[in-house]
Amino acid sequence: KARNPNEPEFIQATEEILHSLGPVVEAEGGEKYIDVAKAIFEPERVVQFRVSWYDDDGKLHVNRGFRVQMNSAIGPYKGGLRLHPTVNLSILKFLATEQVLKNAVTTLPLGGGKGGSDFNPKGRSEAEIRRFCQAFMGELYRHIGPDTDVPAGDIGVSGREVGYMFGAYKKITNRFQGILTGKGPTFGGSLIRPESTGYGLVFFVRQMYQAKGDTLEGKTVIISGSGNVAQYATEQVNKQGGKVVALSDSKGVLVDEAGITDKKLAEVMDIKNSRRTSLREYMEKFPDAKWTDFSEQYDDEEDKCNPIWQLKCDVALPCATQNELNAAGAQALVDNGVTIVAEGANMPSTPGAIEVLRKAKVAFGPGKASNAGGVATSGLEMAQNSQRMAWTAKKVEEELDGIMTRIHADCVSTSKQYSTDDYVDYPLGANITGFLKVAEAMLAQGLA
Numbered sequence: 001k002a003r004n005p006n007e008p009e010f011i012q013a014t015e016e017i018l019h020s021l022g023p024v025v026e027a028e029g030g031e032k033y034i035d036v037a038k039a040i041f042e043p044e045r046v047v048q049f050r051v052s053w054y055d056d057d058g059k060l061h062v063n064r065g066f067r068v069q070m071n072s073a074i075g076p077y078k079g080g081l082r083l084h085p086t087v088n089l090s091i092l093k094f095l096a097t098e099q100v101l102k103n104a105v106t107t108l109p110l111g112g113g114k115g116g117s118d119f120n121p122k123g124r125s126e127a128e129i130r131r132f133c134q135a136f137m138g139e140l141y142r143h144i145g146p147d148t149d150v151p152a153g154d155i156g157v158s159g160r161e162v163g164y165m166f167g168a169y170k171k172i173t174n175r176f177q178g179i180l181t182g183k184g185p186t187f188g189g190s191l192i193r194p195e196s197t198g199y200g201l202v203f204f205v206r207q208m209y210q211a212k213g214d215t216l217e218g219k220t221v222i223i224s225g226s227g228n229v230a231q232y233a234t235e236q237v238n239k240q241g242g243k244v245v246a247l248s249d250s251k252g253v254l255v256d257e258a259g260i261t262d263k264k265l266a267e268v269m270d271i272k273n274s275r276r277t278s279l280r281e282y283m284e285k286f287p288d289a290k291w292t293d294f295s296e297q298y299d300d301e302e303d304k305c306n307p308i309w310q311l312k313c314d315v316a317l318p319c320a321t322q323n324e325l326n327a328a329g330a331q332a333l334v335d336n337g338v339t340i341v342a343e344g345a346n347m348p349s350t351p352g353a354i355e356v357l358r359k360a361k362v363a364f365g366p367g368k369a370s371n372a373g374g375v376a377t378s379g380l381e382m383a384q385n386s387q388r389m390a391w392t393a394k395k396v397e398e399e400l401d402g403i404m405t406r407i408h409a410d411c412v413s414t415s416k417q418y419s420t421d422d423y424v425d426y427p428l429g430a431n432i433t434g435f436l437k438v439a440e441a442m443l444a445q446g447l448a
């Protein structure tokens with residue numbers, strides 16, 4: 001804390017991981033990992049840079065760009081780029097730290113990083129977005145490469161922004177290289193990459209149900225957010241026979257008790273991906289649904305509950321942003337009989353929320369396991385780029401399903417090994433699995 005005084009999100013993420021590592025340190029010969037833990041939480045490199053761009057009226061804007069290259073012990077840095085006004089070093093260091101362990105958990109050879117800018121894409125024209133992406137890559141290109149660092153999308157960065165950044169890199173360097181994932185399918189992008197985080201999350205939930213001898217069939221699901229992860233999680237829940245009754249965005253909550261079917265999901269995608277407006281517009285086509293405006297901030301206020309968590313459901317999938325599910329929200333879910341909570345977003349649950357779920361013995365999938373399908377498929381995109389090949393959608397989806405099944409099995413077996421409780425402690429399982437893999441590589445390479 002003394003070394004990182006203004007970085008609350010980074011401290012929250014590292015404390016959560018450190019708490020899980022107690023049983024490893026206590027195990028025979030485990031003290032060697034104490035120094036590794038110190039090294040793992042110090043980024044290998046942080047790049048911060050100016051991004052200047054002109055808006056449509058010719059006015060100059062100056063934003064701040066970042067790339068946190070956290071750990072490359074097991075592969076090139078890999079992790080998304082976030083464009084959101086709240087982006088700062090604390091948020092990117094927390095995301096990069098999560099990414100290091102998540103990428104290790106996928107079993108693919110990927111290090112961890114994260115980047116982005118405090119640029120706000122909302123309300124910007126197509127030309128302004130393009131100019132910003134080109135200006136951003138005008139500096140970032142020096143720091144990335146197919147064997148060095150391969151960024152991807154995150155909040156505010158979809159296929160459109162990845163395309164503009166890829167084009168800018170190619171123009172500056174005169175190289176067609178796999179330096180970004182989430183590209184369009186005509187220029188090296190993997191099929192199923194856009195779907196992969198949401199699909200992977202639901203594959204993970206299917207495994208959680210299987211471990212209980214049950215399935216998703218007929219279950220009621222609520223999903224926060226309505227962006228990339230939330231949309232494809234909804235699509236996959238529908239495929240598995242579940243019913244999604246709520247989605248949200250930064251403006252409010254949409255409840256549709258009849259279920260957000262594929263036809264209704266197409267409207268959500270049109271609103272969020274083409275019109276880029278609020279989910280509130282869903283009501284114009286489907287007036288039987290209910291919309292509630294957010295009236296206050298719910299993120300880290302432990303006693304105020306975001307209305308989405310007050311709905312009755314079997315499964316809750318927070319898929320919007322960090323610290324969106326607090327203790328009050330988790331208690332409301334428990335009181336309404338929730339069975340599974342699995343994170344699509346990164347660190348959406350506060351420490352208080354995790355404590356409530358653990359006490360109530362609700363199965364809880366942490367993001368670094370349950371949302372790892374996105375980065376895993378990015379790893380598959382890198383493999384395809386290296387081979388100069390494009391795999392079929394079926395092959396990529398099968399690989400993704402296999403990876404999520406293995407991640408689930410690893411979390412369960414590590415939890416059994418290090419926890420004395422019968423309750424499957426997925427966060428403990430994911431943290432220890434990822435940490436040991438990175439720690440062993442660092443020790444073997446003389447890096448810690």
Ligand code: NDP
Nearest residue numbers: 154155156197225226227228229249250320321345346374
């Ligand atoms: P998108 O930008 O596509 O969507 C984000 C969604 O969250 C939007 O519905 C947005 O609402 C909502 N949202 C953002 N900030 C807030 C807030 N402060 N309060 C309430 N709602 C908010 O992002 P993604 O779907 O890609 O990412 C969502 C989460 O998943 C992030 O935590 C990301 O790090 C994580 N993740 C994403 C992966 C991916 O492959 N995309 C991979 C692994 C994790 P609005 O439309 O109104 O802005």
